[in-house]
Amino acid sequence: LKIKIVPTQPIEGQKTGTSGLRKKVKVFMQDNYLANWIQALFDSLPPEDYKGGVLVLGGDGRYFNKEAAQIIIKIAAGNGVGKILVGKDGIMSTPAVSAVIRKRKANGGFVMSASHNPGGPDYDWGIKFNYSSGQPAPESITDKIYGNTLSISEIKMVDFPDVDLSLLGLIDYGNFSVEVVDPVADYLELMENVFDFSLIKSLLSRPDFRFVFDAMHAVTGAYAKPIFVDKLGASPDSILNGVPLEDFGHGHPDPNLTYAEDLVKIMYGDNGPAFGAASDGDGDRNMVLGKGFFVTPSDSVAIIAANAEEAIPYFKSGPKGLARSMPTSGALDRVAKKLNLPFFEVPTGWKFFGNLMDAGNLSICGEESFGTGSDHIREKDGIWAVLAWMSIIAFRNKDKKAGEKLVSVADVVTEHWATYGRNFFSRYDYEESLECESEGANKMVEHLRDIISKSKEGDVYGNYTLQFADDFNYTDPVDGSVVSKQGIRFVFTDGSRIIFRLSGTGSAGATVRIYIEQFEPEASKHDVDAQIALKPLIDLALSTSKLKEFTGREKPTVIT
Ligand code: VG1
Numbered sequence: 001l002k003i004k005i006v007p008t009q010p011i012e013g014q015k016t017g018t019s020g021l022r023k024k025v026k027v028f029m030q031d032n033y034l035a036n037w038i039q040a041l042f043d044s045l046p047p048e049d050y051k052g053g054v055l056v057l058g059g060d061g062r063y064f065n066k067e068a069a070q071i072i073i074k075i076a077a078g079n080g081v082g083k084i085l086v087g088k089d090g091i092m093s094t095p096a097v098s099a100v101i102r103k104r105k106a107n108g109g110f111v112m113s114a115s116h117n118p119g120g121p122d123y124d125w126g127i128k129f130n131y132s133s134g135q136p137a138p139e140s141i142t143d144k145i146y147g148n149t150l151s152i153s154e155i156k157m158v159d160f161p162d163v164d165l166s167l168l169g170l171i172d173y174g175n176f177s178v179e180v181v182d183p184v185a186d187y188l189e190l191m192e193n194v195f196d197f198s199l200i201k202s203l204l205s206r207p208d209f210r211f212v213f214d215a216m217h218a219v220t221g222a223y224a225k226p227i228f229v230d231k232l233g234a235s236p237d238s239i240l241n242g243v244p245l246e247d248f249g250h251g252h253p254d255p256n257l258t259y260a261e262d263l264v265k266i267m268y269g270d271n272g273p274a275f276g277a278a279s280d281g282d283g284d285r286n287m288v289l290g291k292g293f294f295v296t297p298s299d300s301v302a303i304i305a306a307n308a309e310e311a312i313p314y315f316k317s318g319p320k321g322l323a324r325s326m327p328t329s330g331a332l333d334r335v336a337k338k339l340n341l342p343f344f345e346v347p348t349g350w351k352f353f354g355n356l357m358d359a360g361n362l363s364i365c366g367e368e369s370f371g372t373g374s375d376h377i378r379e380k381d382g383i384w385a386v387l388a389w390m391s392i393i394a395f396r397n398k399d400k401k402a403g404e405k406l407v408s409v410a411d412v413v414t415e416h417w418a419t420y421g422r423n424f425f426s427r428y429d430y431e432e433s434l435e436c437e438s439e440g441a442n443k444m445v446e447h448l449r450d451i452i453s454k455s456k457e458g459d460v461y462g463n464y465t466l467q468f469a470d471d472f473n474y475t476d477p478v479d480g481s482v483v484s485k486q487g488i489r490f491v492f493t494d495g496s497r498i499i500f501r502l503s504g505t506g507s508a509g510a511t512v513r514i515y516i517e518q519f520e521p522e523a524s525k526h527d528v529d530a531q532i533a534l535k536p537l538i539d540l541a542l543s544t545s546k547l548k549e550f551t552g553r554e555k556p557t558v559i560t
């Protein structure tokens with residue numbers, strides 16, 4: 001293969017956010033934009049991490065992935081990579097890429113996705129890089145990549161005709177090869193090792209257990225039928241929006257109560273199914289619903305952790321430790337305490353869990369943003385979470401005869417609250433828009449930093465007394481790396497919290513997130529709508545931050 005050197009110039013703004021580089025498709029379509037970033041990535045890795053090595057390439061099927069895959073393959077070949085394992089048609093979910101990297105002992109992998117951001121010519125594109133244990137690249141690497149994008153002068157690539165990604169099999173170029181693989185096989189095999197598929201099958205065969213899964217026309221469309229229908233026996237019509245489309249059918253592939261509207265309607269409608277779930281663009285997020293009942297992601301991870309040992313074979317010796325991102329509610333903390341397990345609180349973003357898992361200190365973790373997962377891979381995993389919930393419901397019902405009342409999702413959650421208390425939780429998102437441009441949002445954050453710098457224990461905020469206020473810092477207990485300014489938090493003496501962050505996954509403007517939490521030990525008070533229970537704290541968050549004055553926003557775009 002002949003390597004061609006293409007001269008190039010630095011392009012500004014190629015800094016990675018919470019999870020990969022995300023921009024509007026039009027930005028990525030500029031000459032050399034993607035090529036520069038990919039070359040900068042190779043320039044940032046030690047050569048022994050890719051020369052003659054194996055890299056995995058996957059994606060969520062969004063617009064521009066086909067062109068992008070060809071660019072990535074040619075630059076990988078130009079930099080001396082030995083082999084690329086690519087999902088058929090460039091499709092492979094984020095959790096599957098992590099699984100394939102681990103199983104095939106690859107050096108790393110790419111995911112072509114802007115995750116939960118919408119796709120299509122006028123929307124978003126993105127790229128993530130994961131390292132050899134399957135975990136998102138740490139900031140030490142992404143910072144290097146960014147540095148190299150500012151000084152890049154040439155791209156190394158090989159000029160061969162576009163690779164046909166529609167046919168499974170090996171294409172051999174001598175010292176470089178491309179293997180087009182089934183994106184589901186390795187992942188499915190892993191799921192069969194983690195879960196008791198016959199237990200789940202027994203649940204799905206019950207006439208009183210109806211199930212729906214909304215793939216939101218995103219990547220899990222490719223996984224839902226082979227796993228839920230073909231392997232586990234769910235009926236084919238239980239899969240909604242099951243064909244991955246380049247623009248997600250004009251949808252916003254974010255599984256929450258606002259954007260997964262179709263599913264929410266079904267679950268809250270007359271005669272709704274017993275169990276419903278959805279996943280996002282690249283398949284790492286999940287939303288879980290019972291009949292007329294929403295499980296908050298913060299509760300979901302706590303409940304999975306509390307039930308894992310008995311319901312999921314992978315955890316038969318008990319989880320090694322538990323962890324959550326800082327804004328995620330403290331429900332998981334209570335489970336860790338009761339089970340006497342090591343517990344960790346990390347900044348937002350899955351990359352912070354990987355080291356703890358590699359060190360053997362962490363098994364189950366989650367984020368309030370519909371992310372749940374475990375150390376079976378190094379990414380959050382939407383389908384895993386759905387299978388975990390099915391396992392728990394199946395386990396609770398395994399001795400129930402037909403006709404006996406099914407233990408429901410709502411029963412499992414309310415029982416959990418009765419045992420551990422309920423952490424009421426809500427997140428308000430003020431997503432990118434003209435009125436909420438970066439300037440107002442940044443000023444609001446400055447205003448909050450000013451308040452915390454003057455705050456002290458005992459300060460009174462309405463009915464709440466301050467314990468402390470700070471901007472979250474984290475020191476990784478494994479490698480000692482430090483990150484700061486990860487979210488402004490006000491923690492009150494009764495354990496209630498208000499947290500403010502700016503999103504790091506948007507492609508334009510600024511998105512403000514407010515997280516509100518309050519603990520209620522009293523079971524008689526658990527059956528209250530979270531918005532009502534949290535109203536005083538929400539009002540306090542809005543008045544303290546002066547959000548309306550700074551951003552002009554009256555209402556959030558999404559409430560979780
Ligand atoms: C959001 C979530 C965060 C999640 C990240 C990536 O980040 O809050 O918890 O890890 O998205 O998820 P931010 O910076 O916008 O708040 V995904 O599904 O994009 O890979």
Ligand code: CO
Binds near residue numbers: 280282283
């Ligand atoms: Co995602």
